[in-house]
Amino acid sequence: MVDQRSLLQPYLNQISSLYIQFRSTYCDVPSMLTDLLALQELTIHVTFDLKPPLVQWMSRLPQTPRSLKITGPSFANELPLPLNPIWFHLTDFHMRMLHSQASLLLRLCPDLSSLTIRMASRRGQALVPFTHTKLQSLRIANGFIQPLSDMFNALSLPDLRVLEVSNGLQ
Secondary structure: OOOHHHHHHHHOOOOOEEEEEEOOOOOOOOHHHHHOOOOOEEEEEEOOOOHHHHHHHHHOOOOOOOEEEEEOOOOOOOOOOOOOOHHHHOOEEEEEEEHHHHHHHHHHOOOOOEEEEEEEOOOOOOOOOEEOOOOOEEEEEEOOOOOHHHHHHHEEOOOOOEEEEEOOOO
C-alpha cells in the first residue's frame, strides 16, 4: 500500500481544498493534515458513527482552513467540540449538531459568516443569550423536537442576511 504522506509530499504547500471520506470504523488520523499549510477548505464525510476518532482528528487540524464541512447520513448528533485554534479562523461551517452546540459553536467562531447545520435537541435545554456580529448566512434543518424559537430567542444576529429553515438539508 502506498504511503499517503509520500504520495502527497510534493503537494503539501499547494493543496487548498481536501475531501476525505471514511467508509469503515478504522481510520488512522493522517499526520499530514498538520503539514497542509495552504489548506482552506476541508470536507470530511463519514458513513458511520465516527465520534471519538473525529474529535481526535479535529484537535489535530491545522489553523489554516476557513471552511469545514462534516457530513454523513449516520453522523452522531452529540459531537464534543474540541478546543482548537481552527474555530477562531472559520468563516464557513457545516455539521449536524444539537441546539446547545450551535450556541457554543457561534461563541468559538467569532469570524463565522456562514453556518449550515442539521439540528436536533432535547426538551428543556436552556440556551444562554448570545450575540454573533458576523454571521450573515444561516441554514438550518431541524427535527423540531424543540422549537426554533427557543434558539432565536437566545441568539442575536445583527448581520444576518440569509436564513433558510427546513426539515432536511442535504
